[in-house]
Amino acid sequence: MTAAARNRRRPQAGWAVSIALALCVVGFVGAMQWNSSVAREAFTTSAQQTLARQITTLEGEQNDLRSQIAAAEAEVQRVQAEQTSDSAALKQVNDQLAAARLSVGLTAVTGPGVIVEIADSKRVVPQGENPANFIVLVDDLRDIVAALWASGAEAIAINDERLVATSSIYGVGASVLVNTAFLSPPFRIQAIGTDGLLDRFQASPAFRGRVAHRIDFFGLEFAAQAATDLQIPAFVGSTRFRWAVPREDGP
């Protein structure tokens, strides 16, 4: 064989090795993909499927109700705004109403603040480790929110769910309910507050105590940054109490 012929053959051998390696990867990943698909399919029983369908229906119903509430709320505020030009007493009460709505989270707000994002770890769960350690838990969200309030936040929303006096952050399995909404990671927490909110948040014991440790130890995806122009939506939901009655000595 001449030297020229040997040189022509070397690149061909290189191609062959590359393609063989790539095919091995294809085979390996394909097998894993197939196996995991089968496992997920087997996990879902008919009872679970029925319940999952109910949840999908309830979520659809909820979206519809929330749209209707937002529209009705906007209509009430439009009527109140129109009234202000007609009567001084009415204008005074409606101004108080607007101020109260702003204070308690019933008005969409804008301003400077902080965006905190947290998502499940991308690390491979080591053998023998609890996989739950590597996902965002409801406690992580509660700690972040507590740290933000403690640092002087004036308005907070998690994935656009505005937090108000009756809001709870509730865990169902590995899932999270905030107000009436079922939220999934990644979680984006927006908080409006005065200068230095980010520094105060990151130094807050509520943040440093537990969630910061989990971020470092389990590799939860995390980012926090200051922002100059956030927009946080108004709370959409029930503001009418069934059990608590305003006292006469109130406003």
Add this chain to the structure above:
Amino acid sequence: MSRPLAQISLFAVALLVGVLLVGQLRSQARPTEISSLSAQELSQLVDQLSERNRQLRAALADLQQTLREYNAAGTQGQSALDVSREDLRRITAFGGLAPVEGQGIVLQVTGDLDAIALNDLLNELRNAGAEALAVDQIRITNRSVAIQGPVSLLIDGHQVGRTFTLSAIGSPEGLLSTMERPGGIIAQLQQFIDASIVATQSTVITLPATDISLVPQVAKPVE
């Protein structure tokens, strides 16, 4: 193999590897879709969503009623003023800006609760349907959280001692059963923290308005 054919083959294989790898990474990520939850968790979620939808339907009915009252009252006069005043009473009560009273439960707490435990108690009560909360005489608002102060826990700048009362207005039966259920928040706290938590129903609970200003300094209404 001719050079163009080899390049096309390699491109196809690389594309396939990419697609499969993305699929695999997605399948290893947390299955957040509801079908990944257990039957018990799904049932819990159905209950939670059903209750929350019931609240939303009630809220919508209330808003529609308010609109009907405004329409009946016209755009001025005493009737419209009454509707707005009623709306103001509702919203200030909702946000903790006005005192409220009603039935509910009272938790007598003594022990070494830390800030996380107290915040968890408040969160659990809200989730159980508490409409208004106070720790001793500190009305809980959207911004109220317990933090560890130099000598004791603090909420809204007020000290919370080792013994305190947590009052919650809401369905007395519903609140009590949630708090006292086996494996519930009280059982968990008493297992891990040296604390005594005694919950009792009460027919008359009076909660004050918050004494802090909730008027935002930098947050402005969206025009």
